[in-house]
Amino acid sequence: MEFLTDYAGFLLKLVSVALVIGVLLAMVANGKRKSQPGSLSVTKLNENYDSMKEDLDRQLLDKKTLKNQLKEKKKQEKLDKKANKKAAKDTQEVPKKRLYVLDFDGDIKASAVASMREEITAILSVATAKDEVVVRLESGGGMVHSYGLAASQLQRIREAQIPLTICVDKVAASGGYMMACVADKIIAAPFAILGSIGVVAQVPNVHRLLDKSLIDVELHTAGKYKRTLTMLGKNTDEGREKFKQDLEDTHGLFKSFVSEQRPQLVIDDIATGDTWYGREALENKLVDQVMTSDAYLVAQYKDSEVVQVSYKQPKGMAERLGLSVFSAFEQKAVTWLGKLTQSRGF
Structure with missing residues (x-):
């Protein structure tokens, strides 16, 4: 038994040393990879559509x-090839329109903007005014500054005079x-939810609970409005x-901002924080067409080269160590805390 106890202690020390060495190596690797770019994929x-049909x-x-x-x-492909070859001799060949597809799945922090900004930069380096960018957008909103940046990234496409469609x-x-x-152009599915042009904020306050427990919280600021409402201290009417x-x-x-982008809207009628389904949104001029993104893209396959562009961020240390569960838990915790204490969120 004494031998087994000593052996177990030795194994425990060995595992501990191995874990420490592994973490140190991962930290070194993480430092080296910070300067490395992510990967851009084009589909x-x-x-894909032709392959599924076949x-x-x-x-x-x-x-x-x-x-x-x-x-x-x-037979038809041969005839088309022959016709295109003849047309190329007579006139300068006109390249086919290219339609770039991006996906944006937004959380409260608009985290997907980190990849979207890279995708847009890549597209703008090759796209022309006759091309088109389609963004399949899904988001219920979040932090003001985060979504302000996301909207600014999309404005880069408009400023480059490249048509932008949101589905x-x-x-x-x-x-x-x-x-x-x-x-x-904004295209929405019949039961898609759009609108909610408003701002919301909530801050939980546990001051009375702390007061009952005889716990004091001191808050010192420089600047009259540096902190208006707090979670722990006593809030004042002036702060509110x-x-x-x-x-x-x-x-x-x-x-x-919305009025500048869509002057056809009667902004005071729709900026109430209310939402509308696709067909109602069309009546209120929040969208331009009712259709699913799939139907829109399928209609483009015949006359356009449709490519999906996706940028994958470099993996963090936790992911490289295989701590995917911890990473998922951390992300959920941050999202929950953000919803609980969000300030000036869309």
Whole structure:
């Protein structure tokens, strides 16, 4: 038993040393990889669509019909190739329109903007005015400054004179709609939720609980309005009024921004914090067309080269160590805390 106890103690020390060495190596690797860029991937959606159609034909059509169909397809491809070759000799060949597809799935911090800014930078380096950028946007809103940055990234596309289309299949509310309104054209699914042009803030206060427990909280500031409402201290009527005024000022900026992007809106009628489904949003001029993003993209396959662009951020140390569960828990905790204490959020 004494031998087993000593051996167990030795193994425990060995595992502890190995863990410390592993963490140190990961920290060194993390420092080296900070300067390394992420990876950009491009998927040709036309080819994916054609491949799925061919697979379905093979499963559903009989051999004779499939053979005739493939024969006709090859014949048509030869004729098209011959016609394009002849047209290229007579006139300068006009490149096919390219449609770039981005996905933005927004959380309260608009974390996806870190990848979207890289995707937009890459697209702007090659896109022309005859191309188009389509953003499939899903967001219920979040922090003011985060969604302000996200909307500014989309404005880069407009400033480059490249058509921008936003497709909303589920929700683009509050900060999400702030992003959507930048587009030349907004397309929404029939039951997508849009609007919520308002500002909300909440701050829990446990001062009375602490007071009962004889716990004092001291807060020292330099500047009259450095802190208006707090979680732990006693809030004043003056602080509350200043906090409310800040919300009104932010709401005014929000309304002004939306009005500039979509002058056709009667802003005072729709900037009430209310939301509308797709068809109602069309009636209120919040969107320009009711259609799913899938239907819109499928309609472009024939005349455009449709490519999906995605930028993947470098993995953090926790992910490289395989601590995906811890990372997920940390992200959920931050999101929950943000919702609990959010200040001036869309």
